[in-house]
Amino acid sequence: MRVRFAPSPTGYLHIGGARTFIFNWLYARRNGGTVVLRIDDTDIERNTQVSEDSIFEGLRWLDLGWDELYRQSERLDLHTKSAWQIFEAGHAYRDFTPMSTDEAAAAGHNWLFNAGMRELSREESDRRAAAGEPFVLRFRVPRGVGREIVVDDLVYGKVVKAADDIEDFALLRSTGVPTYHMASCADDADLRITHILRGQEHLANTYKHVLIFEALGVPVPQTAHLPLLMAPDGAKLSKRKHGPVVSVTTYRDAGFLPHGFVNFVCLLGWNPKNDREKLSRQELVDLFSLDGINRANATINFTDEDPFDPKAVWLNAEHLRDLSAPELARELLPFADKAGFAGVSEERLTPIAPLIRERIRLLSEVATTADFFFAAELPPYDVNELIPQKGDLAMAKVALEKAKEVLAGAEFTHDGLDAALRGGAEQVKLKAGQMFQPVRVAVCGRKVAPPLFETLAVLGRDVSLHRIQKAIELI
């Protein structure tokens, strides 16, 4: 089995493309097949190196890999040769109709009104071509013979289209450059692609491809068309309409784990039939089957305020929690760096990772959850934050003075800190919580923070005492 993913470098890799690639990869891995990555760069007008780079960037981030790589622009000879082979076999003809500048005319089925071109004798066709008259090579779709083209799609089942409803599509442009249909089919045949998994927008093109494969005398690959990804506004997800929210690099930069993203995207239009949603890569491979692919389009649930589907974020958080402290620290490092934390390193992040692991959903949230671990001095906070439940500033002061005292001699471990602070609270007749809260705010600079004892242990005695002293001075 050989599958292929064939992006055209006309923009960054977007979610839909990523999903197509992931499904291809999964299908191949599940069935011991080969993944071919083919850059469909035949549209010289629109291709850019920047686009190609960003597609590779997105693909590499997914961290799935591929087995073979091809670039269509390097295979033009094959495509051209195949087109002329079809011509020689009588399945294509030269159309000398000048290119229309009128778009409406172009959309109005020019070919129907140029039956004459279809019927041009080979002699006249050759003569006009030899005279240098520009032409486009068109496929001669069988007409008036009741031909029906049947596609047995692995997802949509048997679909049929009358050949009479298919226009005479182009194989070669007037520049001699092969079109997408020609290049794609010639390559699929040459690369011995056995299964084509692609977006449903190509379902209607498949009939043309069947015609090309037949004219080429090669076996028709099996197809599996995937339901499309839609935006909440009801339109097909697109770079142009929906902007960077559809780019996989947006997910990467926001702090998604590659696998968190992969897992989410897999659930769009496919289900493992076992009520489980959080799946490891291996589980995905083991469970993947075309039977689980849905036929209806799937809508990604994002808004202007929140560009990410809540389920994607949740799944990412789930996978985040499976990471060990060192693993999470490694993932966190670039985001901590970007947040401008002073003196960050994997080593310093490692003890912090378990403290924020259950409190972040995206890696980027390290910026707002772990900042106080790296601040030389806490940013200013409202002194009233120090006030404990059912207490006042005076109580806060009592608590902090006591904390300072017991912490000076405490063992900086979870149990040591626990005993010291609870004991201290008892001595000054405070509830444990009334002791904890002022200390928490004193060392973290805010009320919402990771568990106190672990936090103090990471911060260490010197920093903890220093911050508590600062808080006392504030009162």
Next chain:
RNA sequence: GGCCCUAUCGUCUAGGGGUCUAGGACGGAGCCCUCUCAAGGCUUAAACACGGGUUCGAAUCCCGUUAGGGCCGCCA
């Protein structure tokens, strides 16, 4: 406009004639746990687009309507 595809909670979905007073997940609401916040546990609101058939029986099969989507380029 022509051809084609699709239609279950807000979103992703299970379901393939009786087990459906329609299941799960996210998100929402509530409760529990608890040193704050999370995480976790429990509970809860929320859907078969509509109309006709077929059948003893339809979310499930058929037809139509409606809605959405795709294709109809010398784009891919």
